[in-house]
Amino acid sequence: MDKYYSYTDFLKAMSDTGTESSSMTLLQEIYLDMFLDHIHREQLTERLNHLIDAALDAGDQEKFMVYTSQLNELHTT
Numbered sequence: 001m002d003k004y005y006s007y008t009d010f011l012k013a014m015s016d017t018g019t020e021s022s023s024m025t026l027l028q029e030i031y032l033d034m035f036l037d038h039i040h041r042e043q044l045t046e047r048l049n050h051l052i053d054a055a056l057d058a059g060d061q062e063k064f065m066v067y068t069s070q071l072n073e074l075h076t077t
Helices: 007-015 021-058 061-076
Strands: none
Touching: 021 061
């Protein structure tokens, strides 16, 4: 999901002769990718928070540590 969009590719799309469709298509693809990445992160955060709560309720320290480290890693990337 983490695509790399270069500024050079964007400038090439902008300088294409004819219509602006290639640059608009590239921008839409970038925005869509950013939106999907945001949604995925929100859902994963919610899921990890639920698993952390369940581990706390069960008194499972090992699972708690695993899930909190995954959540911390998600927030640092």
